[in-house]
Amino acid sequence: MPAQLSCIDAACGASFPIDDVLYACPRCGALLAVEYPGLRVDPAALKRTWRERRMSNAPLDQSGVWRYRELIPFLDFDRHAVATLREGNTPLLAAPRAAQYAGLDSLVFKHQGFNPTGSFKDNGMTCGASQALRLGLRRVACVSTGNTSASMAAYAAVAGLTAVIFLPHGNISFGKLAQALEYGALTLQVEANFDQILALVRGLAEKTGIYLLNSMNPFRLEGQKTIMVEMLDQRDWRVPDWVVVPGGNLGNVSAFGKGLRELLALGFIDRLPKLAVIQAAGSAPLYDYFHAAAKGEFRAVQNPETLATAIRIGDPVSWPKAMHEITISGGTVERVTEQEIADAKAVIGRCGIGCEPASAATVAGLRKLVAAGTVQPGADVVAVLTGNVLKDPDYIYRYHTGQLQTPSGVTIEPRFGNAPRVVPNDPDRIAAVLAETSAPGA
Numbered sequence: 001m002p003a004q005l006s007c008i009d010a011a012c013g014a015s016f017p018i019d020d021v022l023y024a025c026p027r028c029g030a031l032l033a034v035e036y037p038g039l040r041v042d043p044a045a046l047k048r049t050w051r052e053r054r055m056s057n058a059p060l061d062q063s064g065v066w067r068y069r070e071l072i073p074f075l076d077f078d079r080h081a082v083a084t085l086r087e088g089n090t091p092l093l094a095a096p097r098a099a100q101y102a103g104l105d106s107l108v109f110k111h112q113g114f115n116p117t118g119s120f121k122d123n124g125m126t127c128g129a130s131q132a133l134r135l136g137l138r139r140v141a142c143v144s145t146g147n148t149s150a151s152m153a154a155y156a157a158v159a160g161l162t163a164v165i166f167l168p169h170g171n172i173s174f175g176k177l178a179q180a181l182e183y184g185a186l187t188l189q190v191e192a193n194f195d196q197i198l199a200l201v202r203g204l205a206e207k208t209g210i211y212l213l214n215s216m217n218p219f220r221l222e223g224q225k226t227i228m229v230e231m232l233d234q235r236d237w238r239v240p241d242w243v244v245v246p247g248g249n250l251g252n253v254s255a256f257g258k259g260l261r262e263l264l265a266l267g268f269i270d271r272l273p274k275l276a277v278i279q280a281a282g283s284a285p286l287y288d289y290f291h292a293a294a295k296g297e298f299r300a301v302q303n304p305e306t307l308a309t310a311i312r313i314g315d316p317v318s319w320p321k322a323m324h325e326i327t328i329s330g331g332t333v334e335r336v337t338e339q340e341i342a343d344a345k346a347v348i349g350r351c352g353i354g355c356e357p358a359s360a361a362t363v364a365g366l367r368k369l370v371a372a373g374t375v376q377p378g379a380d381v382v383a384v385l386t387g388n389v390l391k392d393p394d395y396i397y398r399y400h401t402g403q404l405q406t407p408s409g410v411t412i413e414p415r416f417g418n419a420p421r422v423v424p425n426d427p428d429r430i431a432a433v434l435a436e437t438s439a440p441g442a
């Protein structure tokens, strides 16, 4: 079997069999990665094969993750079952209005909200759930700000596994909570924040033998790296200058960086795009660390706050991987305020695209990076929208009606607000309202 689990700490260098149940290196405690030593492929031939698979009706070919299975060969596809909902297959969407807002000539979104459960987590979860099946573990668990739990609940149901979900009570959007309930997961709302619950559940997993599917599970990241493979396939392998992504627990940017490095090493591309991670200002430990003059210890944010609850994380598990990938790519980290996220989100909505609050941090961050001269206006930029617009409708309604408040109680100005109007059941008065309103696009 060519696949193995490797410690990411080069000084340790330990490796373990692919079917060991491990979330961290038992020797030194560092994170693990799935590696394929000696993997050799023919890039030109595979690029053709992957295109041909788009016309196939076979489940593995229809999945936008497993279509690229030569790059994630940790399963034996003749023997092992795969839990798939035909994840991935998410579009690249041009968004001129958002580009203009950010100060760019053009901007393309890779919209992961088009996934089966509405977020990029599905790309990873198909791999995590399939690895659970391979290991013969019947129960899976995660701590989540909402999307991981929605995704895990769905994939556990598909795979016939029992899902146990731990959520920070009162701090996840209703859409995500509703998904977990609908997909049948045992849902525990803990009176603590994400970081505190993750520490709790890591201990519980070890004691109870429940398989943990948070993003420190390296198989999840194998699936998420295919987001970059699919993006490049859709661009006929033209490498963008920048890939911009919101950062929470920092698994996604770590997966992107790993995938891109592997594509470079295997000869699919000839350079790396720069990775830019955008954090919410109230939950921005990576921003602080990345820009600190002296890199001492990584300092967690004790009480992370943001209305973009998906990224309300103060002690991100994957920060060492993220730092590595961002640095190698020549990228950067930016942070954005609640008002900036809210406005960027409304602008993305006006493009007819829409996304959840955390995803909008990308456009808010780009606007700052362009203004600062870090990203050139003519740069070729792909921003990854991580979640669907319907994940958090409460936020949207509050913004457009002027009722959205930051965690510290400051009202967010609806600069792009579009409040509904109540009208009487009277054609003349409705006609009068229509006459006052300018035509769309005017």
Ligand code: F0G
Binding pocket: 119, 121, 143, 144, 145, 146, 147, 148, 149, 215, 246, 247, 248, 249, 250, 251, 252, 253, 310, 311, 356, 358, 359, 386, 387
């Ligand atoms: N965007 C959305 C919509 C998310 O749900 C998350 C993470 C992120 C961005 C950040 O990604 O953690 O890989 O840096 N949500 C996790 C969850 C933490 O539990 O659903 P990251």
